[in-house]
Amino acid sequence: MAKSKPSKTASAEEKIKEAARHVFTKKGYAATRTRDIAEEAGINLALLNYYFRSKEKLFGIVMEERMAQFFGLITPIVNDVNSTLDRKIELIVSYYVDMLLQNPDLPLFIMSELRHDSDLFRKFQVQNLIINSHLILQLKEKQPSIHPLHFVVSILGLTIFPFIAKPIIQSTDALNSQMFAAMMEERKKLVPKWAKAMIKVK
Amino acid sequence: MAKSKPSKTASAEEKIKEAARHVFTKKGYAATRTRDIAEEAGINLALLNYYFRSKEKLFGIVMEERMAQFFGLITPIVNDVNSTLDRKIELIVSYYVDMLLQNPDLPLFIMSELRHDSDLFRKFQVQNLIINSHLILQLKEKQPSIHPLHFVVSILGLTIFPFIAKPIIQSTDALNSQMFAAMMEERKKLVPKWAKAMIKVK
DNA sequence: AAATAAATTAATCATTTGATTAATTTATTT
DNA sequence: AAATAAATTAATCAAATGATTAATTTATTT
Incomplete structure (x- = not known):
């Protein structure tokens, strides 16, 4: 075997x-x-x-596939003009957690390779794709005093960072693989709640 | 030249x-x-x-130096028994933003290399260092219904993730290097505010 | 100043690594 | 079934790469 x-x-x-x-x-x-x-x-x-x-x-x-997998998830959600802001956040977090539990190496791979191969995102236009999204409009409306990109980065950070830091988080027996997965499941509900609170703040 | x-x-x-x-x-x-x-x-x-x-x-x-640089920053803060929870959060965010503006490649480097060289953090005991910290106690006291590690990961994610995603965030002219730095400066005040709101939630 | 040690260099080695070639086997077409 | 094309293999190549060696230069000690 x-x-x-x-x-x-x-x-x-x-x-x-x-x-x-x-x-x-x-x-x-x-x-x-x-x-x-x-x-x-x-x-x-x-x-x-x-x-x-x-x-x-x-x-x-492989890289093209992985880029599509990573960014293809968020595109339809952030550009759906029919869903509420809260709904969008819930979907982003839930979809990413599910996908990253299946592909935990994906974020670190994408970020690492992109840094060296800076032509690749020009092709995918990731940034424009988000900057001109419906989500950005909704964030701007709800909290005009803060740059909406702050919230996008924050929501993605809260969702994706645990998977990037996974090797550190799991470096002791204190948190095994199942417990990590359980915590990520919890975050499906926690992160949206937190995000909503963050947007209200100030 | x-x-x-x-x-x-x-x-x-x-x-x-x-x-x-x-x-x-x-x-x-x-x-x-x-x-x-x-x-x-x-x-x-x-x-x-x-x-x-x-x-x-x-x-x-080099790796030992970088590990010390990255984790040495947080150790004294999270273990200071005389500072409040809020103060700890402010310091973590502020110190990390300053350090990462000077060393933007550090997080991706640490995470990437750690994944392949899993012996290195056993030496540094990073996880234990945080799990047994005073910060964890304070978080547990203020919000007993949520695992304190959630908040630690979240605060670090909100602070560090922008630097990991920097190549994406800056992939268009929409956000140049100075603007990125300015946003990170803003986050010194935003992230602690958000973190406090998150801990209160529910 | 002579002798000794330390630092530096050019040349070279042995392996690794991405890639190719020529021959062989397997599948498809006529 | 014969002929042709496609797939597969073992052997090999050339370049890249980490490392060493032997000679030379520079610094330090006696």
């Missing part, structure tokens, strides 16, 4: 992509060896280049 | 260490080439091994 992800029936190409998703996301581009991916995929190293030409190209594919 | 950090008068050993601090912190261990460090330090590559034996040893030195 060793492999887990790449199913026996999947094509070699898909096995490589699946292994690449896993290894790149966990270790980052620089620390990843193409041989790691090949081994985890259970295929010959040459097949990686046969199907994807280069490590960089394969990484690009 | 190229070099900036390593002064002309500093010893070769110190120039290497200074360059290593910079390069490791910015690019991480895996993406750093010893030649990058040597070049930035303006010394011959062999001197790096002459003084520090190996890339790994040099990294260990």
Whole structure:
């Protein structure tokens, strides 16, 4: 027993992509060896280049997927003109907690790689996507004296930061994996409550 | 013009260490080439091994410094039995914002490297250091129905996360470097206010 | 000033690593 | 079934990279 992800029936190409998703996301581009991916995929190293030409190209594919996964979640919520501010906050927190419990390495991966590869978000226009959102309008209306970006960053921070700090939080036996997950579940209700209180403040 | 950090008068050993601090912190261990460090330090590559034996040893030195810098800030504050809860929160936020404005790469560096090198925090006992703190007692007293770790993670998240998400936040012209710094200054007052409101909630 | 130690350099090594090639096997088409 | 294309493999390459060595220069001690 060793492999887990790449199913026996999947094509070699898909096995490589699946292994690449896993290894790149966990270790980052620089620390990843193409041989790691090949081994985890259970295929010959040459097949990686046969199907994807280069490590960089394969990484690009994985990175695009991960960006879409990470930012695709928030886009429809913040731009829904029919939902209330409170509802938007609830959805953001709940969706992210669920997704991050399944993909705990995602935030650190995205942030780390983006810092070195600053072309990638120009493509995704993440910032504009949020700045021009309906959520921003609602925040501005409810609390005109504070820059709405403060609240967006805060809500995302309250939701995502625990997953980034997970290695520290779990560095003792005091908090095992299930307890961490339980706390994140609690935050689905806590963070929206807190956010609403924050917006009222002052 | 190229070099900036390593002064002309500093010893070769110190120039290497200074360059290593910079390069490791910015690019991480895996993406750093010893030649990058040597070049930035303006010394011959062999001197790096002459003084520090190996890339790994040099990294260990830098990492210990950075850990001390990052966690040393919070330790005295959270364990001060004479300060109020509110005062502790104000100090944590204010100190971290100041330090992170000077060292914006620090959080991402620490978190990224810790994930791969899980032995390092066992040494620092970061988690225990916080769990057994006076701050935890004060939080437990003021809000017994919520695990105090929720608040610690939240306060740190509100303070540190903006620096982790900085590459995203600044991905457009909408927010330049000075504006980002200004927002972080604002958060010195905002985050404590918010934290107090959060602790009261429910 | 001579002798010794420390610092510095250029050249080189051994491994690692991304990638390619040529041959072989498997699948698909005619 | 024969011919052709696609997939797979083992072997190998070239460049990058961490590290060492032997020689040279600079500083320190005697």
